[in-house]
Amino acid sequence: MLVHPYTLVAAGALLLASICYLLFVPPAKLHSNFNSVPVIKSRFPGLGAVGFFANRYTFLSRSTTTDPRHPHHGIYKFSLLGKVVYHVGSTSESVMRSITTNKDLSFSGGNNFLFAGIAGAGQKGGDAQGKIDAEERKEMMAIAKAISPQRLALMRSALTHDALEAYEGWLNGGESALVDLQKGYYPLIFRFTVRLMGMAEYASQPATLAKLQTGFWQTQRNSGYWTTLLPWIPQPRLLTRLCGALTLWKMVRTDVRKRIKEGRKEEDFAQNLIDARDMGVDKIARWVIGALLAGILNTIGTGAYTIAFLGASPELRAACREEVERTLRASAEARGDEYEELSLHERLARVELSEWEEGFELLHLCFKEAIRLLLTNSLNRYYPGPSKGSPRLVIDGHPIEDDVYVTFSPPSNLHDADSFSNPFHFDPYRYQRGEGSTDYSYIAWGAGRHKCTGMRFAKLETIVALATLLAYSDDFTTVDERGEAYGLDNVPLPDLSQSHWREPTRYMRVRVERKKGGEKKGRVF
Numbered sequence: 001m002l003v004h005p006y007t008l009v010a011a012g013a014l015l016l017a018s019i020c021y022l023l024f025v026p027p028a029k030l031h032s033n034f035n036s037v038p039v040i041k042s043r044f045p046g047l048g049a050v051g052f053f054a055n056r057y058t059f060l061s062r063s064t065t066t067d068p069r070h071p072h073h074g075i076y077k078f079s080l081l082g083k084v085v086y087h088v089g090s091t092s093e094s095v096m097r098s099i100t101t102n103k104d105l106s107f108s109g110g111n112n113f114l115f116a117g118i119a120g121a122g123q124k125g126g127d128a129q130g131k132i133d134a135e136e137r138k139e140m141m142a143i144a145k146a147i148s149p150q151r152l153a154l155m156r157s158a159l160t161h162d163a164l165e166a167y168e169g170w171l172n173g174g175e176s177a178l179v180d181l182q183k184g185y186y187p188l189i190f191r192f193t194v195r196l197m198g199m200a201e202y203a204s205q206p207a208t209l210a211k212l213q214t215g216f217w218q219t220q221r222n223s224g225y226w227t228t229l230l231p232w233i234p235q236p237r238l239l240t241r242l243c244g245a246l247t248l249w250k251m252v253r254t255d256v257r258k259r260i261k262e263g264r265k266e267e268d269f270a271q272n273l274i275d276a277r278d279m280g281v282d283k284i285a286r287w288v289i290g291a292l293l294a295g296i297l298n299t300i301g302t303g304a305y306t307i308a309f310l311g312a313s314p315e316l317r318a319a320c321r322e323e324v325e326r327t328l329r330a331s332a333e334a335r336g337d338e339y340e341e342l343s344l345h346e347r348l349a350r351v352e353l354s355e356w357e358e359g360f361e362l363l364h365l366c367f368k369e370a371i372r373l374l375l376t377n378s379l380n381r382y383y384p385g386p387s388k389g390s391p392r393l394v395i396d397g398h399p400i401e402d403d404v405y406v407t408f409s410p411p412s413n414l415h416d417a418d419s420f421s422n423p424f425h426f427d428p429y430r431y432q433r434g435e436g437s438t439d440y441s442y443i444a445w446g447a448g449r450h451k452c453t454g455m456r457f458a459k460l461e462t463i464v465a466l467a468t469l470l471a472y473s474d475d476f477t478t479v480d481e482r483g484e485a486y487g488l489d490n491v492p493l494p495d496l497s498q499s500h501w502r503e504p505t506r507y508m509r510v511r512v513e514r515k516k517g518g519e520k521k522g523r524v525f
């Protein structure tokens with residue numbers, strides 16, 4: 001069939017017009033005078049702030065305040081593929097409160113677009129957005145139950161076992177090993193999370209666990225502006241991302257279904273969901289994948305860097321090692337155990353949950369400090385407009401119009417030089433001097449309506465991993481490619497625009513030495 005040349009010209013013109021529109025036309029309300037918030041301009045105003053998605057930290061550092069002592073400070077707006085996004089950076093308690101406590105700001109709506117690329121319903125509370133939020137709340141409650149104190153207490157022995165098994169694997173029978181934390185430590189945190197919130201069959205099968213992890217990182221490491229916001233444009237990274245998502249989805253869904261079909265019971269939280277008969281297979285699979293995302297992304301790199309920082313300071317390591325030895329001994333004595341008779345696993349596994357949570361003060365401070373330095377992803381919200389009877393949202397004196405997104409930058413708080421002295425220096429003792437003592441002066445766990453549900457689990461798993469490493473090894477040191485030890489001043493940080501994978505910008509390994517002392521070093525298991 002022949003196509004008339006006019007049709008071809010018209011189709012070409014339409015395509016060109018669409019491309020021009022997509023590239024050059026910003027949303028009309030970006031330049032409205034609803035408020036006087038300054039606009040961050042984009043080269044392609046239709047696409048909007050590509051850098052916000054791809055290189056968030058650097059983009060915000062360049063586009064907001066020029067004073068490096070107060071990174072990301074101020075309120076700005078920019079466009080993102082036809083939507084208006086307000087960016088807020090502040091150390092002001094009232095500004096942070098206005099965002100974290102406002103019930104009209106939707107957490108799921110914000111993350112659906114600014115994390116997952118799905119634009120909001122554009123409706124006010126009580127309707128479609130309200131339903132999404134209610135559904136999400138149910139899933140959050142299931143996460144809270146999966147990591148309840150009872151379950152944490154129950155699982156602590158398995159966690160210490162996993163950690164010792166991982167470290168035995170690092171040394172692999174030798175006297176020392178050079179460990180790439182992303183290859184060695186990340187799988188351990190992945191396993192912990194799968195144990196608590198995923199499926200027991202994966203936690204006990206290394207090959208299946210590895211497959212799950214590959215799928216997980218394929219989705220996460222390929223999420224950028226183009227793959228997230230414009231997934232209809234064919235692109236190689238999208239293919240990898242989709243393969244990862246499909247692997248995760250197929251694995252989890254098939255295994256939930258199989259378990260139900262076989263009538264097999266496992267010791268994990270997916271089993272509770274199956275038994276409750278409240279969710280179908282697809283919803284359970286969705287929950288497992290969502291819980292893995294929530295549980296892994298923030299913890300894995302911050303936990304790994306806690307080890308890297310300690311490996312860069314002999315004094316800090318010595319103080320932490322002394323704390324671990326003292327606490328394990330005190331715990332054994334309080335239980336009436338003969339410390340010297342216990343295997344290393346028994347010493348660790350018998351420590352009570354309350355001792356993990358309230359003891360090990362310096363280890364906790366080290367983790368807190370690693371999070372402060374590295375938490376660079378933003379808190380995302382969608383604002384459909386005020387619900388009935390509520391006042392309009394006002395941030396720092398600026399009224400905010402309906403149907404926009406609001407994103408808050410934690411580094412504006414966590415890297416602020418007035419709140420944290422020498423903010424890019426790793427100093428866990430700063431908290432003992434009173435720095436960052438409230439939710440609003442240390443925003444790393446969030447605040448207000450959506451404070452982190454997983455905080456206790458994140459702390460438990462990283463402190464268990466760290467204490468176990470300190471107790472298991474003779475020593476560990478963070479080294480460069482020549483085997484020279486890094487110090488706290490030059491240990492390479494990741495590119496802070498990487499919010500989750502957190503790969504060091506230079507070669508970095510941790511050299512772990514086996515405990516010396518022959519028979520005296522005692523049994524591991």
Ligand code: HEM
Pocket residue numbers: 107140143147294295296298299302371375378379380443444445446447449450451452453454455457458
């Ligand atoms: C170092 C580790 C972690 C850090 C720094 C962290 C940080 C945060 C922050 C800042 C928020 C607030 C987000 C917002 O207001 O938009 C949050 C929320 C949340 N976190 Fe975490 N998190 C960590 C680990 C975990 C873990 C291990 C889990 C689950 C097992 C988890 C589950 C959640 C959930 C479900 C929410 C949403 C709470 C709600 O909407 O009410 N987090 N987290």
